[in-house]
Amino acid sequence: MSATFENLRRLYKNYGYSRYKMGKFEEYDFYTKNKQSLISQGVLTFTDVNGKLMALKPDVTLSIIKHIREIEGLTQKFFYDEKVYRISKNDNAFKEITQIGIEAAGYVNDYVICEVLELALKSLEIMAHGRDYVLDVSDLGILKNFIPEDNSHEILNLIAAKNIDELKKFPDVNKNLIELVKLKPDIENLEADLKNITGCKIESEKFSDIINNLKSFGRNINIDFSTVNDMNYYNGIIFKGYISGIPECVLSGGQYDILIQRMGYKNSRAIGFAVYADLLNKIGTQENNYDADVLIIYDENISVSKITACVQKYINQNLSVCVQKIIPDNFKYRELVKLNA
Amino acid sequence: MLNIAFPKGRLGERVRELFSKAGYKFEGLENPERKLIFYNAQNDMRCFRVKPFDVSVYVERGAADIGVAGRDILLERDPDVYELMDLKTGLCKMAVAALNDFRDDPEKVLRVATEFPEIAKKYYAGLGRDIDIIYLRGSVEIAPVLGLSDVIVDIVETGSTLKANNLKIVSVISELSARLIANKSAYKFKGEIINQIMKGLSQVS
Numbered sequence: 001m002s003a004t005f006e007n008l009r010r011l012y013k014n015y016g017y018s019r020y021k022m023g024k025f026e027e028y029d030f031y032t033k034n035k036q037s038l039i040s041q042g043v044l045t046f047t048d049v050n051g052k053l054m055a056l057k058p059d060v061t062l063s064i065i066k067h068i069r070e071i072e073g074l075t076q077k078f079f080y081d082e083k084v085y086r087i088s089k090n091d092n093a094f095k096e097i098t099q100i101g102i103e104a105a106g107y108v109n110d111y112v113i114c115e116v117l118e119l120a121l122k123s124l125e126i127m128a129h130g131r132d133y134v135l136d137v138s139d140l141g142i143l144k145n146f147i148p149e150d151n152s153h154e155i156l157n158l159i160a161a162k163n164i165d166e167l168k169k170f171p172d173v174n175k176n177l178i179e180l181v182k183l184k185p186d187i188e189n190l191e192a193d194l195k196n197i198t199g200c201k202i203e204s205e206k207f208s209d210i211i212n213n214l215k216s217f218g219r220n221i222n223i224d225f226s227t228v229n230d231m232n233y234y235n236g237i238i239f240k241g242y243i244s245g246i247p248e249c250v251l252s253g254g255q256y257d258i259l260i261q262r263m264g265y266k267n268s269r270a271i272g273f274a275v276y277a278d279l280l281n282k283i284g285t286q287e288n289n290y291d292a293d294v295l296i297i298y299d300e301n302i303s304v305s306k307i308t309a310c311v312q313k314y315i316n317q318n319l320s321v322c323v324q325k326i327i328p329d330n331f332k333y334r335e336l337v338k339l340n341a
Numbered sequence: 342m343l344n345i346a347f348p349k350g351r352l353g354e355r356v357r358e359l360f361s362k363a364g365y366k367f368e369g370l371e372n373p374e375r376k377l378i379f380y381n382a383q384n385d386m387r388c389f390r391v392k393p394f395d396v397s398v399y400v401e402r403g404a405a406d407i408g409v410a411g412r413d414i415l416l417e418r419d420p421d422v423y424e425l426m427d428l429k430t431g432l433c434k435m436a437v438a439a440l441n442d443f444r445d446d447p448e449k450v451l452r453v454a455t456e457f458p459e460i461a462k463k464y465y466a467g468l469g470r471d472i473d474i475i476y477l478r479g480s481v482e483i484a485p486v487l488g489l490s491d492v493i494v495d496i497v498e499t500g501s502t503l504k505a506n507n508l509k510i511v512s513v514i515s516e517l518s519a520r521l522i523a524n525k526s527a528y529k530f531k532g533e534i535i536n537q538i539m540k541g542l543s544q545v546s
Contacts, residue, residue, distance in 0.1 A: 134529045165427040165520075222529065226423075244530040247403025248421075282403075 004280065005081065007126045008100055012079035015119060017102050020064050020078040028053040034062055034263065042087040044094050056085040060099055061256070061272060062263075068105050070265050076106045101253070101274035105260060108269035110206075113237060113255070114213045116271045120251055121217050123275055124241045127251075132244040134220055138227035139207045140254070141236045142198055146177035152231075162226045185222040187211050210237065233259055239273070246282050251275050293319035295333035297326065301341035310339060343386045343534055346400055346408030348393035352431045352519055356409045359428060360388075363541035384534075397422060397522065406527035407535055412517045413496055417457045423528055426521040426539050428546045433498040435460060435514040440485050441507050443492070454484035455494040464494070464514050482506045 009019070031043050044056040057063060060080050068076050079102045088095040102119060104112050117137070124133040147155055150172065158167045159181055167173050167181070179197045191208035198204055214221055229238050229252070238254030253273020260270040294314045298307050307323060314321045314337075322333070347353050357370055367379035367388050378389045391399060394414055399405040401420040413435055415424060435457070445451070447470075454475040455461045465472045475490050482502055484490040496517065497503060497510060521542065523535055 132530050136529070161422065161424040163424040166424070242526045242529045244526070247401070247524050247526050249525065 004127055004129075005100065005277065008123055008275065009079065009081060011119065011122055011126065012102055015077075015115065017077040017079040017104075020080045020103075022057070022060070022063050022080070022082060024056060024083070025054045026057055026063055028055040030062070030066070031055055031058070042094065044085045057082070058084055058086050060084060060101065060274070061103060061259075064103050065105060065260055065263055065265075065270065068265065068268070070106060070268055072267070073107050075104050075108060075112055077104050078102065098277045099274045100277050101272060103270060103272035105265075105270035105272075106268050108255070108257075108271055110210055110213075113210055113271055116253070116273065117210070117214055117237070117239065118217075120239060120241060120253060120273050121214070121220060123273075124220070124243060124251060127275070127280055128243045133241065134222050135217075135239050135241045135251070136222045136224040136227045137211065137237065137239045138223070138225045139203070139237050140228070140231060140234055142194070142200065142203050142207060143177075143180065143225055143228070144231065144235075145198070145200065145203075146174050146180060148172040148174075156228050156231070159226050160228045180225045183223060183225055185224055186219070187215065187221060187223055190223060207237070229254060237271070241275075246279055248276070248279055250279050290320075290332045290334055292322035292331075292333050294321045294335045294337055295327065295331065296321060296323045296337045296339060298323065298339040299341050300325075302339050307339060310337065343384075343407070343531055344405045345386060345388040346396045346405035347388050347390050348396050348409060348411070349390045350393060352393060352409070352411060353390060355430045356428070356519060359430060359542060359546055360538075362545040363538070365538065365541065394418075400522050400524050403524050403527060405524070406531055407521060407523045407538070409519050410522055412515070412520055413457065413460070415520060415522070416463075416515065417459045419459070420522075421525065423523040423525055424520050425523055425528075425535070426542065426546075428519040428521055428542065430546065431517070431519040433496050433517050434510075435494065435517055436497045437464075437492050437494055437511045437514065438482075438485075438497065438503050438508045439492040439511050441509050443485070443509075443511070445491075445511075449491075451492060452490040453492055453494055454481050454490035456481055457494055460514065461494040482508060 028043065028045050043058050045053055048054045060082050064078055064080065081100045084097050084099050085094050086097055102116065104116055121135050124135060151170065155170060155173065162181060164178055164181065167178055176197050183193060183197065190211055191204055194204035194208065195201055211221065227238060227240050234254040234256050235258050236255035240249040241251030243250055251273055255269065255271045257269040260268050296310055311321050311323060347356055365381060365384060365386065367381050369376060370379045373390060378387055380387045393411060396408040396410040397414055397418050397420040400408040400422050409428065411431055451470060451472045452475060453461050453472045454477050456477060456479065458474050458476050461474060475484065477484060481493045481495045484493055485508065486506055492511060494514065503509065521539065528535055
């Protein structure tokens with residue numbers, strides 16, 4: 001697992017992203033001011049020694065963005081590897097989550113968007129360890145034209161569930177929205193298909209241009225307009241990554257120009273993504289099947305030097321060794337060695 | 342291999358027939374007895390029978406790639422899954438029901454007995470009505486009769502249970518039916534076979 005993290009960090013460094021190391025806490029006031037921009041609803045708080053209300057970070061992006069400098073033409077590129085604290089939907093309790101990700105903020109053009117998408121794909125490749133992986137890409141800029149103002153929350157939920165049967169029941173849902181959600185995932189005729197459905201030439205061209213630059217990733221890129229995310233936070237291109245064998249999305253990100261502008265950077269745009277590294281544990285690995293390769297059980301009368309020599313023999317073979325007087329309960333080992341005097 | 346979660350009980354029987362008509366038969370599923378897992382070697386599939394309420398859990402967590410769940414359970418649990426198809430079977434309604442002579446007094450907090458607290462909360466929040474939820478695990482119809490609640494939020498199929506207990510439908514919250522659901526990740530990697538199943542089911546449902 002740590003090798004995977006190291007490879008991710010190296011990938012981001014190679015593309016000129018610098019590590020952003022931050023403290024664990026943030027003043028709670030910061031989150032109340034930016035409540036609308038927070039992905040997680042709950043914030044874990046405590047009072048520090050000065051009586052100030054503090055929070056354990058539920059999110060990394062906001063903390064990075066608040067420190068950027070707005071310089072015309074400059075793209076500020078950061079990556080992070082942090083723990084955040086959020087309410088888990090499954091058991092409605094706070095959970096510590098490891099988040100690794102990147103942010104590119106300030107001057108963002110098509111090139112920067114492509115670079116971030118490419119890094120998302122390469123991150124998936126690193127995490128997949130030879131398994132299949134796929135990056136779903138959607139464009140909220142195109143999608144939002146088709147979402148009626150009334151019931152927008154409910155309609156977005158139905159889109160995310162590809163629930164065509166229920167979408168059809170809404171009288172103000174345009175049939176083009178349904179076509180968009182049903183769009184074929186392959187990118188061969190993307191521009192023409194999109195133009196036919198949406199009627200909007202400029203947006204379709206722009207989206208297709210960006211996607212075309214990533215053609216070399218072939219079927220690892222999936223156009224999927226059922227990919228939606230919080231519209232208070234994201235606009236433009238958004239994406240989610242999946243790895244075969246992991247039941248949830250392991251990578252999520254997109255453009256968040258609205259958020260960065262709301263924080264006072266009027267001329268900036270931003271794009272980034274986060275990897276949910278904890279989910280990688282859901283892929284069973286061989287190495288986790290045993291507590292140790294070799295379990296050595298020794299007799300009371302045996303000399304220390306003999307035990308040490310035996311341990312060294314296996315360590316030199318690159319095996320893990322556990323020395324015990326008795327066999328521990330529920331201990332799994334490949335080989336049992338008994339040392340008798 | 343494609344893993345499919347079927348609900349136990351009456352709905353499960355209908356779903357089995359539907360899959361069978363669409364060409365997907367599972368060995369021994371007509372007489373399951375105590376067995377829980379059934380195979381279709383030809384199409385490299387296996388299905389297993391779980392409690393209807395749990396189907397969405399198996400699918401959301403990826404133990405099943407696809408499954409069949411009632412819309413009531415999807416509304417209640419709100420799982421992060423694809424709801425791919427209305428199978429148009431197991432038709433019924435989620436409704437508010439009360440005693441025949443019930444009069445809703447808007448000055449009072451409404452006492453709602455239900456097996457579906459989330460659906461009830463969401464429905465009354467939409468109306469801006471203050472309610473007191475009484476969560477029961479079955480035989481909900483008895484609650485208004487004994488004065489435990491003012492109304493119930495429950496599944497109504499034919500209405501005969503309501504009638505037998507002097508209850509009537511006050512309003513319908515949602516039409517319900519069985520849905521084919523899929524794990525989002527599994528759909529990315531096993532989409533071809535899932536789409537093929539959907540095609541088969543659409544011809545018989």
